[in-house]
Amino acid sequence: MKFEKFGTGIAKGMVVTLKHLLRHPVTNQYPEQRLNPSRRIRGNELVWSQKRCTGCGTCAKTCHQGAIRIVTSPNMVSNRYEVVEYEIDTGYCIQCGLCVEACPYSALYLGRTFEKAKYRRGELVQSKEIMLERPDRPVSGYFYPQFAEKLPRQTLLVERITEKK
Amino acid sequence: MALKTEPFALNIGPAHPSTHGVFRMRATLDGEVIVDVEPVFGYLHRGVEKLAEQRTYTGFIPLTDRLDYLASMSNNMAYCLAVEKLAGIKVPERAQYLRVILSELQRIASHLIAVGGFLNDCGAFMTPILYMLREREKILDLFEMASGQRLTYNFMRIGGVSQDVPEEFMPALGKFMAQMPRFIDEYEQLLKENEILIARSKGVGILPKDLAINSGASGPVLRGSGVKWDIRKADPYAIYDRFQFDIPTGIMGDSYDRYRVRVEEMRQSLRIIKQAMEQIPAGPVRAEVHHLVHPPIGEVYARIEAPKGELGFYIVSDNSIAPYRLHIRAPSLINLTALREMIIGWKIADAIIIFGSIDICMAEVDR
Amino acid sequence: MARANFNVISQISPLTLPPDWPGGFWWHFLVFTIIIIAFVMSMVIGFMYFERRAIARMQARLGPNRVGPFGTLQPIADAIKVLLKEDIIPTKADKIVYWLAPVVAFSPVLMIFAVIPFQNGALLADLNIGILYVTAVASLTTVGIFMAGWSSSNKYSILGAMRDIAAVVSYEIPLVLAIAGVVLISGSLSLNQIVLTQDIPFILLQPLGLFLFFFAACAEINRSPFDLLEADSEIVAGFHTEYSGMKFAMFYLVEYAEAVAMSAIITTLFLGGWRGPWLPPWLWFIVKTGAVFFVMVWVRTTLPRARIDQLMAFAWKFLFPLAVINLVITGVEILIFPVALPWGIVLVNIGIAGFLILLWSRFFQIGWGRVEV
DSSP states (O other): OOOTTTTHHHHHHHHHHHHHHTSOOOOOOTTTSOOOOOTTOOOSOEEEOTTTOOOOOHHHHHOTTOOEEEEEEEETTTTEEEEEEEEEETTTOOOOOHHHHHOTTOOEEEBSOOOOOOSSGGGGEEOHHHHBOOTTSOBOOTTOHHHHTTSOOOOOHHHHOOOOO | OOOOOOOEEEEEOSSOSSSSSSOEEEEEEETTEEEEEEEEOOTTOOOHHHHGGGSOTGGGHHHHHTTSTTOHHHHHHHHHHHHHHHHTOOOOHHHHHHHHHHHHHHHHHHHHHHHHHHHHHHTOTTHHHHHHHHHHHHHHHHHHHHHSOSSOOOOEETTEESSOOOTTHHHHHHHHHHHHHHHHHHHHHHHSSOHHHHHHHTTSSOOOHHHHHHTTOOTHHHHHTTOOOOHHHHSOOTTGGGSOOOOOOOSSOSHHHHHHHHHHHHHHHHHHHHHHHHHOOOSOSBOOOOSSOOOOSEEEEEEEEETTEEEEEEEEEOSSSSOSEEEEEOHHHHHHTTHHHHHTTSBHHHHHHHHHHHOOOHHHHHO | OOOOTTOOOOOOOSOOOOTTTTTSHHHHHHHHHHHHHHHHHHHHHHHHHHHHHHHHHHTTSOOOOSSSGGGTTHHHHHHHHHHTSOOOOOTTSOHHHHHHHHHHHHHHHHHHGGGOOSSTTOSSOOOTTHHHHHHHHHTHHHHHHHHHHHHTOOHHHHHHHHHHHHHHHHHHHHHHHHHHHHHHHHOOSOHHHHHHTOSSOHHHHOHHHHHHHHHHHHHHTTOTTSOTTSOTTTSTTGGGTTOOTHHHHHHHHHHHHHHHHHHHHHIIIIIOTTOOSSSOHHHHHHHHHHHHHHHHHHHHHHOOOOOHHHHHHIIIIIIHHHHHHHHHHHHHHHHHOTTSOHHHHHHHHHHHHHHHHHHHHHHOOOOOOOOOO
């Protein structure tokens, strides 16, 4: 240890720490104050539209984790495939969004919530009734900019805290 | 009269508050001085290279995120560059500029954690790392705006980036760039001339120049030893030859020099981002590529300057939808091979500091 | 022995307590024992809370603020949590020594408070060897720490305990020599007399003494920047790695109680104890102790940790010569200038302190750390 500069390095450091006492802290009290996440957030659930889905299975083939399970049967009357079962195991899903990009009929979207913890692993499997799109459940704007514009703006830290010069 | 002592073996074990990840060092101590050290790793092996043979080229990109999880954009970019080189795909201009901006932002974020972690190991009770994390939050907000996630982005695709950045990205990036240099100056004032930090890290863990080159080290470890080698200048990839920046090097190769090299690299990254922001054109961001890529038969090795060193992907393809063999040259693993020469002769407290100054990520070492 | 005449006892506070205040020796003993235990416990709890909030604000975050109004009940929640934990004893540990170590470490800290004055004459026992008793008793904590390290049968614990012994023994000497300077000026070892003779607080008359005492005290109580015994990042937790439950809480209490004790001693010796205008004296005492503790917290937040050989070099090559020179100069001043103007002495002392620190910094150097293997 050498004190060639007579301990001024230590003194300068202590001045910086003291200045921080007078600044606003940057923490956020979580359950009471929630910040707006990004418009393109890849949340922990998926939203599926039964009208547009044709049962082609591209999403299941693209998912490299093997989390999507789709069972169809032909409907001779209306001449299209009926989707009998459509299940996504969100325990395996890593929220990469490749299935959303792959769907050629824009029938699959990512959701916006991330607070979907459950007590049992079996409850993480979402079947098609849970995943239907509903007007009160907004979809995330990931890969679909037309939906992203309708969502609220993300809170940015560079704008929340402006430190004095 | 000499006291009779005998060395004893100490396990600086896998579950330790301060090894970055699960890493084990079997050290033989004589008093407090380390006389021999044997690194043991492999606790985090997940078989990523084998998994690549079961997934398509596009489907492997989320897995490259999880290699060095503190620098996901760089990993994505290295892999996409390798496949594009093999298949001969041309990337549009706007995508190239966006890739450079995101890579350099990612470099700043990764170096923030590296420097903060190093100072935390020196014992400064988490004050430096909390200041770093506050600045890293600002960068992660930008990434979240672009890609939707904060740690594993899955943003680059073969042929460009996945989608264009939203319109509030560039103004927010401008605000961040205005605040960042002042923060780096304040940070230097906190700790650059601190006598205790200098005493702990100057002259500690010297890696001589010839040993650094011979053992294949790269990144700030190599540049700290005085070798002016940066792949962005020596073997330019993806339009880095259009920007002007300097390469900071150290003098002695000790831990203090590696810390200084990282801080200076952060400033140079800010320079590159500023130039890229001025030059970026409009246009498409993704080349027209089928989502099942069929590269021709052959092999390729592509490398980039990741924040931790030289990250390389070696791909052998046989014209199918998945690679035949994929190997990842992880910079952290190759930098670790010089650990034994750096640590012998120092005390336990120094071993932790030297290990922290190399800046490894165990997920990369074990893949 | 010549005594400096420039500090006469004047302005005695109107509330002078006689030595056997409520009525007889045993009542005095009981009342003050209760006061001391209550004081130490509440100050430890208050300081724990204060430290966590202060460190958090200096790190740009909030401290604990959920438990109770503004988080004031957080230390109590910690105490309850620790009481409910399972008490694990390693099989190869030496059971009796393992059980006794926290007790041996904690009791001397309470005993220090017996001679610290809260008001004029408000002490448990006005020993006329007050400060000597304090130094003797404060060293006993080290025995407890070594017992803890040895009986845990863990290599990390032994390393921590050995480092502690080396550090504490080395820093005793500058501590005692700094105290000797104060004693020379005030002419008595009793803490009550030292406070009464401080018309000018001794921080102005002995600035070098305060500098030495502060760093030696930080090393004695294992606080940053000398807290390598509990260095989380190196030897997991040092001597109390194997302790859990209430025994761990005792060690934690020892650290904070010693911090309170050292702050109280610095207040008494250098800052004027309970003296001050228009507030009750015991409130001044608490305020000054809090201010000294804030400086300790500030130093802890900012500085990294020193290594063991750098710690020893700092004690023996920097603090020890300065302490000896401080003692010699104080003695010379008292012999030669017994009736000089006190403010002149203040300026001379500050000047000498500054010059010496700068001079020693210029030439202080320790060796390199690497050993050839």
